Amino acid sequence: MSIKDETVIPSDERNVEIKARVGSDEEFQRRVQVARELTKSTGELLVQKDVFFNILDDSKGGRFKLRYLQPPTPSQLIYYVRPNKTGPKLSTFNRVDVDDPALLEKILAQSNGVKGTLEKERYLFLHDQTRIHMDKVKHLGNFMEFEVCLRPDQTVEEGQRIADELMKVFNIRDEDLMTGAYFDELN
16 A cells, blocks of 8 residues: 555635726727836737536636637636625636637536627736736627736735725726626626
């Protein structure tokens, strides 16, 4: 009999997140410009398609999706939990790169069932530990999102302070904030 190494399961990744509606195309472009000036970059354009799947219990704000990305970037399978409330909120998630997303989608559709699909163009900007997303969501409109990626030693409150500061920089009003995910708006 031999002693086997225990498998180490990584901790959930964590971020503090806000989502906000951005009304007009002009306001969207203005905020893209603010992001460019803040990050001193042009941003990266990502075309994404998210396929959402049914899960056993979604009462805790959990969502399960397959995100198609343009090669050479691998697609991703993502499970995340985020409460449906306005303002900065903690999101915990796990993700894994996927080499054959079409086959995985078929398997998950057969086993779990598909809730729906969401398509968007995303401009990604990186500012310190925050991912700034400027999103044009098909059938929904213009949005922006902050994901303050927390280090293991950081508190949620520290992430909330960073998100609050960025909300001021981008002039995001409380009434612009969303409670749920983009996908929730489609239903």
